[in-house]
Amino acid sequence: MSATTEPPAAPLVGATWSEDRRGWYFAIECPACRRRHTHGGGRHLLGADRLLGHRVAHCADPLGYVLTDPAGLIEAEVRRVTTERADALA
Numbered sequence: 001m002s003a004t005t006e007p008p009a010a011p012l013v014g015a016t017w018s019e020d021r022r023g024w025y026f027a028i029e030c031p032a033c034r035r036r037h038t039h040g041g042g043r044h045l046l047g048a049d050r051l052l053g054h055r056v057a058h059c060a061d062p063l064g065y066v067l068t069d070p071a072g073l074i075e076a077e078v079r080r081v082t083t084e085r086a087d088a089l090a
């Protein structure tokens with residue numbers, strides 16, 4: 001058995017719009033330190049899943065982690081926002 005050097009997965013626990021940052025951000029529970037870190041998710045939620053993947057940890061962990069979205073939070077936000085806009089137009 002060899003020692004693993006693969007960065008661990010860090011599933012999203014939130015995909016949230018920030019008015020202050022004028023952009024989306026992704027929240028994860030850090031697999032290394034168990035604190036919550038956030039990473040930029042860009043200005044456009046459609047296609048934001050391309051921003052998943054390896055990130056440098058916001059703590060001292062040298063491996064970083066891989067942002068994943070197994071619960072489909074990005075897709076759920078896309079659906080929610082799309083529905084709200086459709087309601088506003090009706």
Ligand SMILES: [Zn+2]
Nearest residue numbers: 030032033059
């Ligand atoms: Zn951390």
